Every structure is written in structure tokens, then in C-alpha cells.
Amino acid sequence: MADAFGVTHRTLHFYEEKGLLSADRMGPMRVYGLDDIRRMAVINACREIDMPISAIQELMADLDAASSQTHAAEIFDHALNGRKRELAAQQSILRRQMQRISELLESAGDGDNPERVAVPPIHLSPIETKCLAFMAEGYPANRIAVMMDMDMTAVLTLESGIIRKFNGHNRFQAVAKAVLMGFVSAE
Numbered sequence: 001m002a003d004a005f006g007v008t009h010r011t012l013h014f015y016e017e018k019g020l021l022s023a024d025r026m027g028p029m030r031v032y033g034l035d036d037i038r039r040m041a042v043i044n045a046c047r048e049i050d051m052p053i054s055a056i057q058e059l060m061a062d063l064d065a066a067s068s069q070t071h072a073a074e075i076f077d078h079a080l081n082g083r084k085r086e087l088a089a090q091q092s093i094l095r096r097q098m099q100r101i102s103e104l105l106e107s108a109g110d111g112d113n114p115e116r117v118a119v120p121p122i123h124l125s126p127i128e129t130k131c132l133a134f135m136a137e138g139y140p141a142n143r144i145a146v147m148m149d150m151d152m153t154a155v156l157t158l159e160s161g162i163i164r165k166f167n168g169h170n171r172f173q174a175v176a177k178a179v180l181m182g183f184v185s186a187e
Contacts, residue, residue, distance in 0.1 A: 001032045136175045136184040
């Protein structure tokens with residue numbers, strides 16, 4: 001089944017753990033029946049559209065309770081339309097964020113704008129620069145603590161100082177401002 005659906009054996013085991021599939025055993029091998037193959041086709045389609053496992057679990061329970069094939073098709077169509085609406089909403093949010101980034105980049109590049117407020121220079125220590133780079137890569141504070149061989153409190157204090165220096169309200173604003181100001185590469 002793993003080869004047929006292009007997934008790993010661990011993925012199949014995960015689906016079993018989540019109650020989405022059940023396999024019989026023949027010695028050390030797992031044996032999947034026709035129902036599980038059909039279920040895997042639905043699961044695979046759902047994962048291809050990045051549907052969360054919890055939503056897939058709910059969908060599979062609803063499909064199992066369907067009174068007919070027609071009813072099951074309606075349930076599946078409803079789930080797909082719901083996911084389509086979610087993705088459209090995410091797309092809209094991404095468009096707004098991209099527009100805002102473009103606006104910020106335009107205003108940052110507009111050095112002759114008299115309304116532009118002068119920003120005092122920001123100086124970062126080498127350890128702050130390293131921490132900021134990890135923040136920009138999306139690492140959480142606990143992971144940064146391990147990578148920098150520091151305790152969690154020290155990293156949180158370091159992050160707070162960086163956020164304050166960039167006049168941000170949170171780490172994401174600080175990173176965004178650091179990118180705009182050239183402290184961190186946007187790649």
C-alpha cells in the first residue's frame with residue numbers, strides 16, 4: 001500500500017494510530033483489505049490538499065456513518081468545498097500581507113519622503129545578531145536556547161531586547177523590521 005500511494009510505511013502506521021486505517025497481520029507483514037485501500041485513497045486526496053488530520057478523522061467518521069454512496073459523495077463534496085473556502089480565505093490573507101509588504105518596501109525605499117520619520121540607528125551585539133538570525137529562520141525560543149547553548153530565560157531576555165530595539169510588539173514584527181532594515185536576509 002505504501003508504494004501504491006507514494007507514502008512511507010511510517011505514514012501508514014501513523015494513520016493506523018489515528019484510527020484511519022486498520023491492518024490485519026500475516027506474520028510480520030501488515031495486510032490491508034479493499035476497504036482500507038478505498039479509505040487510503042480518500043486520506044491521500046485529503047492530505048494532498050493539506051487537510052488537517054483531525055478534519056480527516058471527522059470526515060472518515062462521517063463517511064463511515066453515511067447511509068448510502070450518494071450520501072457519502074455529498075459528505076465528501078461538502079468537506080472539499082469547506083477546504084476550498086479555507087484556502088480561499090488564506091489566499092486572501094496572503095494577498096493582503098503581500099500588499100502590505102510592498103507598501104512597506106516602497107516607503108522604506110522612499111528616502112526623499114518628508115513625512116518619513118527618522119529612525120535612530122540600531123546596534124546589535126554579535127550574540128543578538130546570531131539570535132535574530134535564528135528568530136528570522138522561525139526557530140522557537142527553546143530551540144534557539146539549545147542552538148546557542150543558553151538557558152531559556154537568557155534567550156527570552158535576549159529576544160525581548162531585540163524586539164525592543166526594533167520597536168516591535170512581538171518577535172514577528174521585530175524580524176520583519178530587521179529584514180526591511182537589512183539586518184537579516186529576506187531569503
